[in-house]
Amino acid sequence: MGFKINHIAVVVADVQQALGFWRDALGLPLQRVEHNAREQVDIAFLPVGNEGEIELIAPTAPESGVAKYLAKTGGGLHHLCLEVEDIALALSDLAAKGVELITPEPRLREDGILYAFIHPRATGGVLLELYQLPHAAKSELA
Amino acid sequence: MGFKINHIAVVVADVQQALGFWRDALGLPLQRVEHNAREQVDIAFLPVGNEGEIELIAPTAPESGVAKYLAKTGGGLHHLCLEVEDIALALSDLAAKGVELITPEPRLREDGILYAFIHPRATGGVLLELYQLPHAAKSELA
Structure with a gap:
């Protein structure tokens, strides 16, 4: 997933x-x-x-x-932060489903991590952060 | 750890x-x-x-x-729940260090999980649960 x-x-x-x-x-x-x-x-x-x-x-x-x-x-x-593989795709998908986003576009940190926040109103009260890590070291998750 | x-x-x-x-x-x-x-x-x-x-x-x-x-x-x-290898040892160690426990002795669930709660006053505001799983499938963590 x-x-x-x-x-x-x-x-x-x-x-x-x-x-x-x-x-x-x-x-x-x-x-x-x-x-x-x-x-x-x-x-x-x-x-x-x-x-x-x-x-x-x-x-x-x-x-x-x-x-x-x-x-x-x-x-x-x-807050809780989950890593996703493609944060831009995740955000556009959430927006299309009507989910309230605090940061509709991913933001870039100095360390290369892309991040965004989903509003607690959309999640049942949880401030949810998404991360996309700079290196695709995701093979462990396959 | x-x-x-x-x-x-x-x-x-x-x-x-x-x-x-x-x-x-x-x-x-x-x-x-x-x-x-x-x-x-x-x-x-x-x-x-x-x-x-x-x-x-x-x-x-x-x-x-x-x-x-x-x-x-x-x-x-x-709340947040962390698994530990030996919950009885963890609780006695925490008690010895003066940590306020909600359940000083581990409790047994029907599914075999031993659990206990640490008071938010001790953790900086987090209700923290500890689990000890029934089977020692911990070798992955070594």
């Missing part, structure tokens, strides 16, 4: 505090922590098994979207 | 309506829909790639815990 779980994003108040649970108590490996200046967040990446990872996302500025989400909800599960 | 994503649970108002997005529009395969009489929910299971699945959970009685969650939140991402 070509789908794969890429990540589950969790909004937290503080990455180091959250790592006290996810890395130190639970025992997931920490791959890296990076600062995303554009989104004004710190992100910790914790791979799980052979597929997918947990991303712990903490705001670093009070005006950021993530800071507002944290203030409103207290944090927790934020 | 022995961890694996088992499922991401999404609370929805109606399973068939939600399948209109997840199966019909997005294109995930539907494995089955089952009624869980004890929890008073319908659950649709949609495998994603080689690991993990999305579970769409809808209340079938207004008094159920899921019905109350739906009424309060409108639905959406509900």
